[in-house]
Amino acid sequence: MTEVRRAGARRRPRQSDIARMAGVSQATVSLILRGTPAGMALARETRQRVLRAAEELGYVPDPVATRLASASNAMLGLYTFSTTFPTDVAHSYYPILVGVEEEAAAQGQDLILFTGSARAAARADDPAAVRRVRAADGCLFFGRHVPEEPIRRLAEDGFPFVYIGRRDEPGIPYVGADYVSASAQVVARLAALGHRELRYLREHDEAPASADREEGVVRGARASGIDPSRLVVCTDGSDLDDLLRRWLDEGVTAVVVEQTDTGAALDGLGAAVDRAGLRCPRDLSLALLGASTGTRGHAPGGGAAYGGFDVPMRAMGRDAVRLLLELIAGAHGEPPRRLLPCEPVEGGTVAAPRTRDT
Amino acid sequence: MTEVRRAGARRRPRQSDIARMAGVSQATVSLILRGTPAGMALARETRQRVLRAAEELGYVPDPVATRLASASNAMLGLYTFSTTFPTDVAHSYYPILVGVEEEAAAQGQDLILFTGSARAAARADDPAAVRRVRAADGCLFFGRHVPEEPIRRLAEDGFPFVYIGRRDEPGIPYVGADYVSASAQVVARLAALGHRELRYLREHDEAPASADREEGVVRGARASGIDPSRLVVCTDGSDLDDLLRRWLDEGVTAVVVEQTDTGAALDGLGAAVDRAGLRCPRDLSLALLGASTGTRGHAPGGGAAYGGFDVPMRAMGRDAVRLLLELIAGAHGEPPRRLLPCEPVEGGTVAAPRTRDT
DNA sequence: CCGCCGTGCTAATGCGCATTAGTTGATGAC
DNA sequence: GTCATCAACTAATGCGCATTAGCACGGCGG
Numbered sequence: 148m149t150e151v152r153r154a155g156a157r158r159r160p161r162q163s164d165i166a167r168m169a170g171v172s173q174a175t176v177s178l179i180l181r182g183t184p185a186g187m188a189l190a191r192e193t194r195q196r197v198l199r200a201a202e203e204l205g206y207v208p209d210p211v212a213t214r215l216a217s218a219s220n221a222m223l224g225l226y227t228f229s230t231t232f233p234t235d236v237a238h239s240y241y242p243i244l245v246g247v248e249e250e251a252a253a254q255g256q257d258l259i260l261f262t263g264s265a266r267a268a269a270r271a272d273d274p275a276a277v278r279r280v281r282a283a284d285g286c287l288f289f290g291r292h293v294p295e296e297p298i299r300r301l302a303e304d305g306f307p308f309v310y311i312g313r314r315d316e317p318g319i320p321y322v323g324a325d326y327v328s329a330s331a332q333v334v335a336r337l338a339a340l341g342h343r344e345l346r347y348l349r350e351h352d353e354a355p356a357s358a359d360r361e362e363g364v365v366r367g368a369r370a371s372g373i374d375p376s377r378l379v380v381c382t383d384g385s386d387l388d389d390l391l392r393r394w395l396d397e398g399v400t401a402v403v404v405e406q407t408d409t410g411a412a413l414d415g416l417g418a419a420v421d422r423a424g425l426r427c428p429r430d431l432s433l434a435l436l437g438a439s440t441g442t443r444g445h446a447p448g449g450g451a452a453y454g455g456f457d458v459p460m461r462a463m464g465r466d467a468v469r470l471l472l473e474l475i476a477g478a479h480g481e482p483p484r485r486l487l488p489c490e491p492v493e494g495g496t497v498a499a500p501r502t503r504d505t
Numbered sequence: 506m507t508e509v510r511r512a513g514a515r516r517r518p519r520q521s522d523i524a525r526m527a528g529v530s531q532a533t534v535s536l537i538l539r540g541t542p543a544g545m546a547l548a549r550e551t552r553q554r555v556l557r558a559a560e561e562l563g564y565v566p567d568p569v570a571t572r573l574a575s576a577s578n579a580m581l582g583l584y585t586f587s588t589t590f591p592t593d594v595a596h597s598y599y600p601i602l603v604g605v606e607e608e609a610a611a612q613g614q615d616l617i618l619f620t621g622s623a624r625a626a627a628r629a630d631d632p633a634a635v636r637r638v639r640a641a642d643g644c645l646f647f648g649r650h651v652p653e654e655p656i657r658r659l660a661e662d663g664f665p666f667v668y669i670g671r672r673d674e675p676g677i678p679y680v681g682a683d684y685v686s687a688s689a690q691v692v693a694r695l696a697a698l699g700h701r702e703l704r705y706l707r708e709h710d711e712a713p714a715s716a717d718r719e720e721g722v723v724r725g726a727r728a729s730g731i732d733p734s735r736l737v738v739c740t741d742g743s744d745l746d747d748l749l750r751r752w753l754d755e756g757v758t759a760v761v762v763e764q765t766d767t768g769a770a771l772d773g774l775g776a777a778v779d780r781a782g783l784r785c786p787r788d789l790s791l792a793l794l795g796a797s798t799g800t801r802g803h804a805p806g807g808g809a810a811y812g813g814f815d816v817p818m819r820a821m822g823r824d825a826v827r828l829l830l831e832l833i834a835g836a837h838g839e840p841p842r843r844l845l846p847c848e849p850v851e852g853g854t855v856a857a858p859r860t861r862d863t
Numbered sequence: 864c865c866g867c868c869g870t871g872c873t874a875a876t877g878c879g880c881a882t883t884a885g886t887t888g889a890t891g892a893c
Numbered sequence: 894g895t896c897a898t899c900a901a902c903t904a905a906t907g908c909g910c911a912t913t914a915g916c917a918c919g920g921c922g923g
Contacts, residue, residue, distance in 0.1 A: 159636075159639070161879060161880085163880095171903085172903045172904080173879090173903090174883095174902080174903060175901090175902060177879095177880060177882085178881090178902090181881080183881090188900080189900090190900085190901065193901080193902085205658065207634070207636035207639075208879085208880075209639060209878090209879055210637060210640040211569055211572045211578075211640055211878090211879080212573055212878070212879035212880045212881095212908095213879080213880060214569045214880095214908095215569050215573050215878085215879080215880075215881095215909070215910095216879075216880040217881070217882090217907090220640070221621060221622075222617065222640070241599070248618065248620055252623075252624045253624075254621065255622075255624070255625045257617055257618060257619050257620065257621040257637075259580070259615055259616070259618075260606065260615060260616040260618065262606055262609065262610040262616060263579060263609055263610050263613045263614040263616070266610045279565065281568065281569070282568040282578070282580070300563070304517050519909060519910085520909070530874080531873090531910080532872080532873060532875090532912080533872060534910095535909095535910060536872090536911090536912090539910095541911090546870080546871080548870085548871065551871080551872085566909085566910075567908090567910075569908085569910095570878090570908070570911095571909080571910060573877095573878050573879070573880095573910075574877080574878055574909075574910040574911045575910075575911055575912090
């Protein structure tokens with residue numbers, strides 16, 4: 148077919164168009180527009196001709212071509228393992244996105260959300276698809292679980308990325324939260340209030356975030372002279388009624404729950420508490436390890452806000468962007484790793500235990 | 506010792522590597538991997554050699570190069586006029602992002618958030634920067650105000666885009682909400698409850714979204730036999746105390762407020778109502794034109810949820826993505842435009858007016 | 864024995880830009 | 894008058910892939 152463009156539809160201008168218009172070569176245009184030393188050294192008159200032509204044509208560089216020609220394109224990637232922003236998870240991760248977006252925007256960077264790729268990869272069980280992130284200058288990762296192989300390869304190739312959340316694997320740059328200290332502190336507070344028999348409810352699921360909380364809880368218990376032997380309990384979120392009843396029989400006065408992206412443990416326990424007709428903190432103190440500010444967070448049997456600590460997700464997002472930009476800029480040396488402190492939260496679900504006898 | 510850095514740091518494989526390994530040309534590799542008719546027609550044995558080599562090398566196509574060569578890379582852009590996701594606005598636009606993200610992910614598309622560009626453009630007052638969106642296959646726009654020029658140019662160039670929100674300019678594809686009908690309905694409901702003297706408080710700021718609400722309110726008033734002459738009032742969010750007092754003197758029993766991204770009118774009025782010690786709906790009915798489900802929405806003097814209607818932001822986001830994909834696929838003809846209905850919301854701030862004498 | 868038509872593949876080119884190795888003409892040093 | 898120097902540019906190449914024109918070869922009809 149004889150391809151005829153619509154009458155007024157000028158093709159988008161390229162450097163060669165500018166070059167022709169200004170009577171120079173495409174290379175010259177590139178040099179001048181990029182403002183390289185070489186470009187600045189050119190004759191003032193030439194530069195102005197080129198700049199004027201560019202202006203007149205409404206030239207804007209093609210970010211894709213720019214990137215291919217191995218420069219940066221001012222785009223950062225955000226890739227998540229586990230479906231990213233689906234409704235039910237939305238609230239728990241949203242602050243990260245906000246932080247990332249905020250800092251990225253402040254730094255003039257655009258953001259590529261690799262959610263389409265991520266979902267496709269998850270469906271097809273194709274871990275290699277992660278490599279699509281190369282479209283960006285660098286990438287942020289998050290999610291409880293990571294397919295190690297493809298990430299390691301990215302690292303080997305020298306592709307800049309930062310993980311949001313602590314990682315065990317050596318050599319991976321990350322920005323995490325100090326769950327260990329924060330969790331220990333929560334337990335210490337409970338102990339100080341007089342709780343001697345308590346439990347930590349976590350999900351079965353293995354992830355550094357869970358492991359850290361557990362370590363912190365155990366450490367906090369030990370420090371307060373509490374026997375950690377029956378402390379840690381795993382759940383998949385079901386059958387919590389029995390568990391709860393048993394705990395009460397054992398004299399448990401406080402339960403510490405981990406907050407995850409699914410919120411299975413928390414939701415399950417909350418429902419069980421409701422069904423048992425208990426009220427917090429009257430009948431039971433409840434502390435949450437990791438609720439994020441302003442999201443969810445209203446406890447069963449009353450609706451008070453959970454006590455525990457907040458994860459500085461937003462700050463993590465911001466820091467991660469900064470680190471990533473440093474990496475992209477070529478800051479070498481040790482892979483940067485950072486742990487942010489978590490803010491303790493005084494919540495209405497935590498109080499001194501009732502005296503055993505009315 | 507002078508070790509060799511990263512001995513295993515193979516360069517990321519390209520098609521030419523596969524080609525060498527399989528003893529064919531790069532072109533052949535491309536044909537086969539893309540699964541084109543031509544590729545499928547090749548000798549079965551050759552195909553398998555190539556596929557095996559690709560597998561073995563862990564090949565993944567470079568999206569940037571793909572895009573440069575073929576003008577399609579499964580990425581949609583999202584560009585906003587007015588700072589996008591800044592904290593205070595975050596909640597009011599978040600549902601759009603969710604909807605867009607949701608549908609994009611479902612369609613296997615990645616998302617480029619042009620927030621860095623947008624902010625830079627706003628700061629430098631450089632409307633041409635919008636063109637950066639060309640990095641994507643197509644783009645979604647939203648925001649109350651639009652710089653017309655650059656958008657028109659994109660349209661002229663045949664770049665596919667969809668606006669989220671109704672637009673007056675002809676030829677611009679959009680997905681909007683039917684504010685006119687919804688607003689009229691809100692007024693009709695108030696009238697049916699017995700309100701005869703009411704006001705519509707809008708922001709001074711001109712935008713189709715505001716104009717539509719106003720039109721609906723006026724239309725609704727007329728239909729209910731209410732004189733619209735003193736109905737519409739503009740505000741910049743300040744000095745509302747006087748205004749409120751005057752209204753009460755005039756016998757106003759209900760106020761309708763528009764919801765915008767800044768929320769200036771609503772916040773101002775809410776504060777004034779609080780300061781006047783009024784309670785809704787006891788002393789005054791308050792309807793909100795356009796609160797989004799689950800965000801903000803707790804009225805002054807009591808904390809009931811606002812009555813009014815909801816903007817189906819999420820659905821708009823989803824629809825916009827679908828439309829955009831159709832455009833990209835080359836569906837021609839009339840520029841697609843769609844108006845979604847808004848869901849009426851029964852809120853605690855709307856009730857029948859108190860009898861004048863008690 | 865020639866032309867013709869597949870089959871199976873490759874060479875060549877372009878996408879839009881960045882970058883490097885020059886080329887050219889003018890100037891100054893000796 | 895010769896050569897090094899420098900200013901001001903340009904030619905050429907590559908980034909990794911998609912795409913098209915076309916080549917080599919073999920079989921088949923006439």
